[in-house]
Amino acid sequence: MLTTVEATHAIKQAMASFDSEVVPLDRAIGRVLRQSVHAERDQPPFDRVMMDGIALRFSDFEEGQRRFPIQSRQHAGDLAHTLEAGKCIEIMTGACLPEGADCIVPVERIAVGEGAAEIETGYSAKLRQHVHGRGSDHTEGTQLLRPGTRIAPADVAIIASAGKPDVEVSRVPAIRVVSTGNELIAPGKPIEAHQIRESNGPAVVAMLKEHGYTDCERDHLVDDLEILEERIATHLEEADVLVLSGGVSMGKADFVPQVLQELGVEVVFHKISQRPGRPMWFGIGAKQQAVFALPGNPVSTLVCCRHYVIPALAHASGVSPGNPEFAALAQDVAFRPKLTCFLPTRLVSNAAGTLLALPVHTNTSGDFASLTGTDGYVELALEDTFFETGTTVPLHRW
Ligand code: AMP
Numbered sequence: 275m276l277t278t279v280e281a282t283h284a285i286k287q288a289m290a291s292f293d294s295e296v297v298p299l300d301r302a303i304g305r306v307l308r309q310s311v312h313a314e315r316d317q318p319p320f321d322r323v324m325m326d327g328i329a330l331r332f333s334d335f336e337e338g339q340r341r342f343p344i345q346s347r348q349h350a351g352d353l354a355h356t357l358e359a360g361k362c363i364e365i366m367t368g369a370c371l372p373e374g375a376d377c378i379v380p381v382e383r384i385a386v387g388e389g390a391a392e393i394e395t396g397y398s399a400k401l402r403q404h405v406h407g408r409g410s411d412h413t414e415g416t417q418l419l420r421p422g423t424r425i426a427p428a429d430v431a432i433i434a435s436a437g438k439p440d441v442e443v444s445r446v447p448a449i450r451v452v453s454t455g456n457e458l459i460a461p462g463k464p465i466e467a468h469q470i471r472e473s474n475g476p477a478v479v480a481m482l483k484e485h486g487y488t489d490c491e492r493d494h495l496v497d498d499l500e501i502l503e504e505r506i507a508t509h510l511e512e513a514d515v516l517v518l519s520g521g522v523s524m525g526k527a528d529f530v531p532q533v534l535q536e537l538g539v540e541v542v543f544h545k546i547s548q549r550p551g552r553p554m555w556f557g558i559g560a561k562q563q564a565v566f567a568l569p570g571n572p573v574s575t576l577v578c579c580r581h582y583v584i585p586a587l588a589h590a591s592g593v594s595p596g597n598p599e600f601a602a603l604a605q606d607v608a609f610r611p612k613l614t615c616f617l618p619t620r621l622v623s624n625a626a627g628t629l630l631a632l633p634v635h636t637n638t639s640g641d642f643a644s645l646t647g648t649d650g651y652v653e654l655a656l657e658d659t660f661f662e663t664g665t666t667v668p669l670h671r672w
């Protein structure tokens with residue numbers, strides 16, 4: 275049986291990277307960048323005026339001149355005018371600094387009349403004030419975005435300002451989410467006392483979509499060897515990733531590992547020393563498809579999806595790993611089994627700025643209703659059995 279760390283490592287080792295594709299900028303949000311983006315030009319590309327007002331020569335101001343005849347008006351997007359000595363140019367935010375000008379006085383500090391601008395008494399100016407110097411943000415050719423960046427709105431601005439109408443990103447994998455179990459009935463269908471609502475499939479799809487994996491389709495299969503074989507074979511044909519739930523334990527109808535192996539999916543591991551989710555199975559198909567078979571108990575399914583499937587998809591998409599997060603336990607926790615414990619928690623922060631994890635009791639790993647309002651789960655090390663209030667533990671947000 276693998277540890278949680280070994281299982282994570284084994285998945286990353288076994289999974290192939292997803293291909294990349296070029297998408298227009300308007301479809302880039304949330305996608306994983308697979309190229310570098312470099313500055314097309316210096317930023318700003320010219321000495322940029324940052325205030326509406328007048329542009330003048332600082333030396334004229336320094337020599338005591340306060341009244342400046344207005345020579346011309348220059349807007350953003352105009353070619354730079356050339357300033358004559360002793361005069362000023364009315365200037366707008368975003369305009370290029372006029373040739374010969376080296377000081378901007380804001381419009382709030384002047385009075386305009388009879389073709390001249392008068393600066394208020396007592397006003398003190400500085401050389402190059404309100405000028406955003408050419409190249410002061412970055413110079414042409416600077417690497418602005420690295421491969422592995424998940425594209426946020428600010429990154430879209432960066433790509434656009436680099437002059438790119440499209441961008442190379444990871445292809446979104448086709449994912450099939452397959453729930454197994456004779457007892458499962460879809461919402462909206464009549465249900466008998468001995469049956470269970472199919473909730474894992476919708477929840478897994480929701481989690482995948484929330485993390486940006488939007489190409490998901492669902493299926494429900496009964497615990498029948500022939501049906502499982504036929505349908506899973508189709509899914510293996512059509513998808514890059516399969517996420518199954520149920521049927522991986524020791525029950526007489528837990529056919530999933532057997533069926534997968536018969537279909538040529540090579541087992542990488544079966545079982546992880548963790549609770550919930552110990553019976554998790556993972557393998558790689560003949561066409562490099564990643565196959566995650568998660569235990570069916572709803573809390574196990576969600577924790578395993580978040581802990582293994584989501585990071586594996588991110589890794590195969592080329593996402594640069596982020597920094598791990600930690601929280602301090604807000605209460606004592608005893609956990610005797612020699613297993614890593616994933617404990618659902620709410621998060622609050624105290625006045626000292628410490629993030630506190632408030633464990634939420636789940637009544638067995640079937641108790642998915644208690645997960646509402648949780649922010650994620652903390653990870654309690656396999657080696658220990660008692661975790662005191664204040665212990666810092668790894669945190670995984672949903
Ligand atoms: P299994 O892993 O198939 O042994 O299922 C473990 C428990 O989880 C059983 O009580 C199942 O009824 C329940 N379960 C399995 N799959 C689902 C599902 N898709 N939705 C809700 N409950 C499920």
Ligand code: MG
Nearest residue numbers: 454455520521
């Ligand atoms: Mg089952």
